Amino acid sequence: MTEVNNTDKKNEVTSGATLGKRLHRRSLLKAGAIAAPVALTLHGGVPLAHADSAGLCVINLMNIANNPADNRAAMLQVPIKGGQVAAPKNGTHKFELLPEDLANDYPPGTQLQPFDASNLNHWEFIKDPLNQRFGFSCVNSIEFNYRINGNNGWGNGDQPAPGGSLPNNNAENGPNGNPN
Amino acid sequence: MSFFLWDFIKGDLTILPSTQSFDRKLVFHVPDNAGLIWSEWEDASIVYDPRSGHTQVLNEFARELLALYEDGPKSLDQLLAEFSKIIDAEPDATTTQNIIETVAGFDNMGLIEPI
Numbered sequence: 489m490t491e492v493n494n495t496d497k498k499n500e501v502t503s504g505a506t507l508g509k510r511l512h513r514r515s516l517l518k519a520g521a522i523a524a525p526v527a528l529t530l531h532g533g534v535p536l537a538h539a540d541s542a543g544l545c546v547i548n549l550m551n552i553a554n555n556p557a558d559n560r561a562a563m564l565q566v567p568i569k570g571g572q573v574a575a576p577k578n579g580t581h582k583f584e585l586l587p588e589d590l591a592n593d594y595p596p597g598t599q600l601q602p603f604d605a606s607n608l609n610h611w612e613f614i615k616d617p618l619n620q621r622f623g624f625s626c627v628n629s630i631e632f633n634y635r636i637n638g639n640n641g642w643g644n645g646d647q648p649a650p651g652g653s654l655p656n657n658n659a660e661n662g663p664n665g666n667p668n
Numbered sequence: 669m670s671f672f673l674w675d676f677i678k679g680d681l682t683i684l685p686s687t688q689s690f691d692r693k694l695v696f697h698v699p700d701n702a703g704l705i706w707s708e709w710e711d712a713s714i715v716y717d718p719r720s721g722h723t724q725v726l727n728e729f730a731r732e733l734l735a736l737y738e739d740g741p742k743s744l745d746q747l748l749a750e751f752s753k754i755i756d757a758e759p760d761a762t763t764t765q766n767i768i769e770t771v772a773g774f775d776n777m778g779l780i781e782p783i
Contacts, residue, residue, distance in 0.1 A: 509708060512736060513728045518755050522765070525730035525770040529722055529777060611707040611714070 543596075549614070553602035564602035572611050578647045580668045675690070690744065690768055696780040697741035698734070715722055717778060724777055730770050737780050 516522050553564035567574040576593045594600075603610050691766065698704070707714040713731045716723050736742065738752050748767065752758050759767065774780045 499697075500678075504710075509718060510732070513732050514754050516728055520725060520755075522729040524766045525733055526725075526727040527730040527734075527770055527773050527777065549758075610706050 549603050553604075561602070564603040566603055566610045567597060567598050568601050568609060569598040572610070574611055682688060688774055692744040695743050695783045696744075696771070696775065697735060697742050697783055698738050698779065699781055702779070715779070720778055722777065724779065733767065733770055734774060737774070744768065747771065751765055 549564060550558050555561055567576075574594045577595055585662045601610070603614060703718050705718065707715045707716075711728060713726045713728075714723060715726065731737075732754070733747065733751070736747055742750070745766075748759065748764065751767065771780070
């Protein structure tokens with residue numbers, strides 16, 4: 489079996505997967521908690537061959553972010569400094585109190601970049617649960633539209649645990665066991 | 669599940685290569701120049717392929733299968749052997765079939781390619 493270790497540079501660079509994440513993933517597989525592999529196309533690229541609601545949502549966000557005439561564009565500017573999402577100068581969570589991102593709210597050298605789905609940092613910005621403003625619904629669309637109820641492999645808490653084990657496993661049951 | 673997604677799934681299955689004729693000895697790898705950009709979520713992974721502009725979403729099962737290909741080139745039989753070691757058992761027929769379909773899907777998506 490392929491050993492999972494910290495020196496797996498290729499894996500770290502190409503996938504961003506951490507050791508802990510992969511070990512957790514393997515423990516789920518060993519426990520039989522994920523019924524089947526699922527791989528779907530969200531966004532079919534230029535031809536939009538596989539366009540769907542969530543994929544179109546991502547495209548829509550990028551269009552808005554790059555359209556200064558759209559009054560929602562300011563909310564989709566990602567503050568980046570040193571290659572990371574920047575924290576605001578007021579010391580609170582980066583998006584908690586700010587209705588929109590303004591360059592003056594961030595330390596000197598911060599760039600406000602229009603949301604780009606190909607940028608990992610931008611995804612981190614959009615999916616931040618404390619950034620529940622415009623754009624977060626798109627993340628919800630991706631996260632939840634792709635979870636099929638039942639034995640779907642997502643472990644999304646929509647089924648009772650096998651054998652009545654309630655929360656004591658990593659199967660489909662939610663935090664409280666979802667005994668229904 | 670959205671109407672659009674269901675349409676997509678039905679449509680996608682029609683273009684997947686037949687798993688009956690899948691060459692289990694053919695060695696696949698993740699292209700070195702793929703430049704895949706990953707966003708790892710709690711129970712899913714999203715990958716953007718800058719070569720095609722495609723965005724794919726993988727659940728944890730599929731993500732581990734692709735990670736095994738990232739570890740190094742391997743045939744389907746080798747992949748199944750690695751997977752068996754992870755789960756400490758031989759996968760049943762249904763799981764094996766699901767894995768074959770997923771590998772065919774990876775190939776179709778351009779996430780892996782034969783050497």
